[in-house]
Amino acid sequence: MSSFRWRTLFLVGPAADELPREASRGGVVSDEGPPAEALDALISRTTDLVEEPWDARALYKDEPEFRMTTFGDFGVLYFKVDEADELITIFNVTWAG
Template identity: 65%
Template sequence: MELHVAALAQMKELPSKEFDALLAKTVDLVEKPWDARMLLYADQPEYRQTTFGDFGIMYFKVDDAAELIWIFNAAWTG
């Protein structure tokens, strides 16, 4: 897993409950990245989005060849 600097900055602003939810979702993604079925771009299935907690959304890219998940955005609307 790799975190973009923007995602890291956004994570610093999360309340602890939402941060814990984001970490739990990240662990799930490491094990099953293709289970996140919401595509970010219809023509690029490696770019996906998923929710965490009650009001969070995370955007990431799955790179099967490198066995890498790159999280580039995490937003919380609460």
């Protein structure tokens, strides 16, 4: 078990423009939100990441704090780990279901 007390932040809106490279470049956004299956899987995977934030693939070699992982059968989650602040910032969630 981690000695950190991780927090999770879902980043939406103008602040997403501060992210590097293509990380914040838009896409299609649903006004309906994700289906219950996707939301349950997202919450479950996010809970796991709170305990093990490095248990995900690095997006960039030179910036290992930017990570991605899958959730459920059709979900991809992109986030940044800030170890100093014990914070996980989720900046992109995609569900193709």
